[in-house]
Amino acid sequence: MNARRCKHRSVAARAALVTSPGRPSMCGRYAQTSSIEALAALLGATPIADFRPRYNISPSQSAPVVLTEGGERRIALHRWGLVPAFATDESSHPLLFNARGETAAQKPAFRTALQKRRCLVPADGWYEWRTIGRFKQPYLVRRVDRAPFMFAGLWESWRRPDDSDLRSFTVLTVAASADLAAIHERMPAVLPSEHWDAWLDMRVDGGSLAMRCLGGEPQGVFETIAVGARVNQASNDGPEVQEPASEQDQPVELTQPRLI
Numbered sequence: 001m002n003a004r005r006c007k008h009r010s011v012a013a014r015a016a017l018v019t020s021p022g023r024p025s026m027c028g029r030y031a032q033t034s035s036i037e038a039l040a041a042l043l044g045a046t047p048i049a050d051f052r053p054r055y056n057i058s059p060s061q062s063a064p065v066v067l068t069e070g071g072e073r074r075i076a077l078h079r080w081g082l083v084p085a086f087a088t089d090e091s092s093h094p095l096l097f098n099a100r101g102e103t104a105a106q107k108p109a110f111r112t113a114l115q116k117r118r119c120l121v122p123a124d125g126w127y128e129w130r131t132i133g134r135f136k137q138p139y140l141v142r143r144v145d146r147a148p149f150m151f152a153g154l155w156e157s158w159r160r161p162d163d164s165d166l167r168s169f170t171v172l173t174v175a176a177s178a179d180l181a182a183i184h185e186r187m188p189a190v191l192p193s194e195h196w197d198a199w200l201d202m203r204v205d206g207g208s209l210a211m212r213c214l215g216g217e218p219q220g221v222f223e224t225i226a227v228g229a230r231v232n233q234a235s236n237d238g239p240e241v242q243e244p245a246s247e248q249d250q251p252v253e254l255t256q257p258r259l260i
Contacts, residue, residue: 027126027188029231032123043073043120046074046075056127062080066121081095083168098172101172129184130184138226141180143222150190152190152199152210156169174189178219192213226245227244228241228244
């Protein structure tokens with residue numbers, strides 16, 4: 001595909017391209033089903049936007065993030081897929097829905113946000129597709145105790161030509177823990193609760209903080225459940241996408257070469 005065609009592809013189309021089951025991703029779909037009241041109480045945060053439970057969030061969609069702004073901890077809706085502040089056009093830049101935690105401090109798209117615009121991304125599960133020969137089987141990954149957790153995230157504000165602000169975010173990733181590596185070699189960076197306050201405190205150096213607290217969770221914290229094909233379609237966003245796979249469910253055949 002030439003550069004001109006890629007430049008004018010819509011955000012939604014680019015999201016479908018990078019998160020389709022036939023193509024690899026690190027964390028390209030997740031669920032956040034906690035109520036706004038439960039998250040506000042858990043995080044001591046003030047919601048400034050309304051949101052509903054979501055079972056199949058995909059890049060280019062809006063999702064809740066927790067950030068500190070004006071000295072207040074807030075829950076806001078930002079678009080998943082970070083647009084760097086230096087981007088000249090929001091649709092011409094790659095959709096940055098993940099950032100490697102090990103190298104974020106060196107990457108121009110992420111290093112300023114790591115110092116000045118960190119956020120928590122509430123979740124209670126994410127999806128990965130395991131390659132089995134020519135097929136891919138979707139899995140739901142969630143805590144054994146079903147408790148919500150927080151991804152380590154970064155956010156940016158990008159000024160549109162009409163002077164409105166596009167607020168977007170990315171999810172940091174790390175090497176998968178040993179019990180999840182069979183499904184995918186990477187996983188979202190899940191922050192232990194003791195690091196939530198520091199992650200939202202921009203007085204703390206982001207580079208050293210990332211090195212200290214971005215690691216895989218201990219084995220046994222998460223469980224994996226093979227789920228049915230409904231989750232493959234981003235438009236399916238109800239609890240049925242988390243139903244365990246039945247004998248009638250077939251893995252998705254790979255139609256594109258798997259790129260690592």
